[in-house]
Structures are given as structure tokens and as C-alpha cells.
Amino acid sequence: MRSPQCHPCLRDNIRPRSPCRRGRVMRISVVVPVYNKAAYIEVAIQSVLNQTHQDWELVLVDDGSTDSSAEVIRGFTDPRIRLIQQPNGGVSRARNRGIDAATGDLISFLDADDWYGPHYLAALAEMATRYPDEHYFATCFRWVREYQESDWADTPPQPLPVEVVTDFFERRRRNGKMWHTNSISVRRPALQAMQPCFPVGESLGEDQDLWFRLGERYRLVYCKLPLVAYRMDVAGSLVVTQxxxxxxxxxxxxxxxxxxxxxxxxxxxxxxxxxxxxxxxxxxxxxxxxxxxxxxxxxxxxxxxxxxxxxxxxxxxxxxxxxxxxxxxxxxxxxxxxxxxx
Structure with a gap:
């Protein structure tokens, strides 16, 4: 297993696996679209390796990168990490390809220039276990520019502060961005039944499109703790340039x-x-x-x-x-x- 060179403080002790209903450990698929993110992808991968919940698979879809992104990914030898390469077709097509390849109970998403806090997947497993009839889960997220160890030092309280949102659109309208692509997870059968989940050819608001359609079908189970990072001002980001x-x-x-x-x-x-x-x-x-x-x-x-x-x-x-x-x-x-x- 490769150790991070840029952020040694990402190393965390691994805790016991989170339970799943029927006594089985819940497996979580993490889908990461990658396009020319060689400078960032190592931290993203390491943040998944360092999760306290260790039953996961990491599906990285290299969308025709022209930099060394694929080489950085291949430097990790953990068998739970899979690299899929395809010609450039945009972030939506890459995420859809990852959804098709996923095999976990839940499917989560992570942008290649962001990272998870160490307790994120454990929180998802706990939420999905506590609410076995719900399909749509999210936590809050933290706006960041760079990694700060102190942001991720606290262990979440038990039980997690969780609510079932019954006014999805009103909450989104009133409170703004309470969740982000990095902080959302969906049960795999529900998500794969909606394929293609992300509108191909779009790269601005394409993630919100899916979150809105899920909100029309399912209740959102929400934890207000910021357990993942969203990095601002990345060069080339559509949020910055468009x-x-x-x-x-x-x-x-x-x-x-x-x-x-x-x-x-x-x-x-x-x-x-x-x-x-x-x-x-x-x-x-x-x-x-x-x-x-x-x-x-x-x-x-x-x-x-x-x-x-x-x-x-x-x-x-x-x-x-x-x-x-x-x-x-x-x-x-x-x-x-x-x-x-x-």
C-alpha cells in the first residue's frame, strides 16, 4: 500500500468495520471520475484507504487524461482499487461508467481533487443500517482550499445526528448547499435503475440534476456533520471559470x-x-x-x-x-x- 508523500497527516489508525443488516458488513463503492488530476489524485485515494470503515471498493474512471493520472493510480497496489480507462467523454459519462462497474451495497462519489474525512464511509454505513428502507444518504461537507489536519481530528459523536428530510426542495432552497457530490451515497439497485444517472455532455449542474431526481423519488437521510472536503479554486474548475x-x-x-x-x-x-x-x-x-x-x-x-x-x-x-x-x-x-x- 502506498503512503502519501504530500500529506503524511492523512495516515489514520483503522477501526473495526461498520455493521450491515443481517450481520453482514456493508460494502461501499466509491466512484471517482479522473481527468488530468495527477497533482491531486494521490490524496483522494489515500483518504479512501484511511477510512475507519474498510469494506469498500474504489472505482477510478480515467476519462482520457493526458497527464500522469493513470500512472499515479497504478502506483497503488491495494486490490480494492480498480482503474477503468476510456476515451474522453466528460465527467457525466465517466461517473455513469463507474456506476455500471460498482458492486457495493452503496455507491458514493468523490471528485479526484477532493478527499474524504476518515469517518465518512463509517457514517454512511451506520445511516444505511439504521434506515434499511431508505435509499438516499448524505452528510454535510467542508469548503477548503488545502488540507488541514485539525479539520479531521474529531471523532463523530455516537449516535450520529441524523434526520430524515421530508422537505427536500424547501430545505435546499432555504439553506443552500447542504450537501455536495462528495458527500452523497445511494443504494446501488436504486441508482443503477436510473442509468444513465448523470446527463452526458453536461459538466455544470450535472450532479444536481441527479440529486434533484433522487429527491423526487426518495427521502434523504441527512447527517449535518461535515465529513468530506470540497476543494475550492482548483485551476480549470467550471465553478471558477464559467x-x-x-x-x-x-x-x-x-x-x-x-x-x-x-x-x-x-x-x-x-x-x-x-x-x-x-x-x-x-x-x-x-x-x-x-x-x-x-x-x-x-x-x-x-x-x-x-x-x-x-x-x-x-x-x-x-x-x-x-x-x-x-x-x-x-x-x-x-x-x-x-x-x-x-
Whole structure:
């Protein structure tokens, strides 16, 4: 087994395996899409090796990398690690390929430039065992820029603080990003029945698309502890480089499903308000660019939101100049909690 060279503090003592129902140990498949992440992938792999829950398989799908990612992966000799190589087809196709290859009771995801805290898989196994009739599980996550040993030193309390979320879309709308791709797991039969899970050809919001569709079918079992990392500001990240001046397809499809009745009752209203808030964000981008007419059109389509964000955006569209809108947007971004993490 290879030891990490860049982060020696990732080494942890291995604890006993987590139980599964019927006395069997629960096996967890971790799917990692890899594209030119040679600088990061070693830490991601080592974080899985260091889990306190040791019944796992790691399925790495190299999506046509042109750097040494595959060579770094081959440097690990643990038989639970599998490398699949394919021509470049995008992150969605890579994740779908990993789902097809998975054999565990649960399927989890990890981005190649991020990592798990040492207790994450054990928490998933405990949640899935405690709620045998549920299919959809998540924990909170930690915004990070670099690895800090102190972030992962604490052992989670027992029993885990877990809740069954019955207002998925309202919770997502009200509280923002409570979970991330790295912190989500789904029972394998439920996930494989939805293949292709991730929309092929999309690489922005493609993960949310699946999380929304799962939220329409299943209740989310959620642990509020931040047990995984999401690394910000990685070079080439779409989150960093792509401006959102159009409503992402994930929200377009959610709106279509909600209007068609796939989401019902209070959750339907919450889903439409969530889409409305996304349209408000698009409208702000057009205001900053000086395109007031397009911004007003988006705000009209976003009227279902009827939130304070929508009201503030309407006021901005009427009275703000592009320079004023730009300054306000910069101020608002500076107050986002994820930008104030180490």
C-alpha cells in the first residue's frame, strides 16, 4: 500500500468495520471520475484507504487524461482499487461508467481533487443500517482550499445526528448547499435503475440534476456533520471559470417536471421557487453586463419565487446602473461563507 508523500497527516489508525443488516458488513463503492488530476489524485485515494470503515471498493474512471493520472493510480497496489480507462467523454459519462462497474451495497462519489474525512464511509454505513428502507444518504461537507489536519481530528459523536428530510426542495432552497457530490451515497439497485444517472455532455449542474431526481423519488437521510472536503479554486474548475448567464439545464428540467406534476404539493411550490431563485441569479449576471432588458425578462419568468432575493433583484433592475450592480454583486459574494474558509 502506498503512503502519501504530500500529506503524511492523512495516515489514520483503522477501526473495526461498520455493521450491515443481517450481520453482514456493508460494502461501499466509491466512484471517482479522473481527468488530468495527477497533482491531486494521490490524496483522494489515500483518504479512501484511511477510512475507519474498510469494506469498500474504489472505482477510478480515467476519462482520457493526458497527464500522469493513470500512472499515479497504478502506483497503488491495494486490490480494492480498480482503474477503468476510456476515451474522453466528460465527467457525466465517466461517473455513469463507474456506476455500471460498482458492486457495493452503496455507491458514493468523490471528485479526484477532493478527499474524504476518515469517518465518512463509517457514517454512511451506520445511516444505511439504521434506515434499511431508505435509499438516499448524505452528510454535510467542508469548503477548503488545502488540507488541514485539525479539520479531521474529531471523532463523530455516537449516535450520529441524523434526520430524515421530508422537505427536500424547501430545505435546499432555504439553506443552500447542504450537501455536495462528495458527500452523497445511494443504494446501488436504486441508482443503477436510473442509468444513465448523470446527463452526458453536461459538466455544470450535472450532479444536481441527479440529486434533484433522487429527491423526487426518495427521502434523504441527512447527517449535518461535515465529513468530506470540497476543494475550492482548483485551476480549470467550471465553478471558477464559467459565468452563468443562462438558466442551467438542471433547473430547466426541474421546472418542467414540477409543472408536469412529478413534484407535488408543498414540494412542487418549493421546487418552482428554487428555479425562480436560479433565474434571479441569471438576471443579476445580465444586470452586471448592462443587459437590463434580458434581466427583466428573467425576473418576469422568476416571479414564482416571490422571495426577498427576487424583490431585491427587481429593485436593482429598475434603479441600478451596471456599475452599481457589479459592486453589489462583488459585496454579496464576499459575504458567502464558503469564500471565508481556509
Amino acid at each position: 459565468a452563468r448567464r443562462a438558466l442551467m439545464p438542471v433547473y430547466q428540467r426541474l421546472e418542467q417536471r414540477a409543472l408536469a406534476g412529478a413534484v407535488k404539493g408543498a414540494e412542487r411550490r418549493a421546487a418552482l421557487r428554487l428555479v425562480g431563485d436560479a433565474r434571479v441569479s441569471v438576471a443579476r449576471m445580465h444586470l452586471v453586463a448592462g443587459d437590463r432588458a434580458t434581466a427583466l425578462g428573467e425576473l418576469w419568468r422568476a416571479r414564482r419565487a416571490a422571495s426577498r432575493h427576487w424583490i431585491a433583484a427587481v429593485v436593482m433592475a429598475v434603479v441600478f446602473s451596471p456599475a452599481m450592480a457589479r459592486r453589489w454583486t462583488q459585496w454579496r459574494k464576499s459575504r458567502l461563507p464558503e469564500l471565508n474558509q481556509h
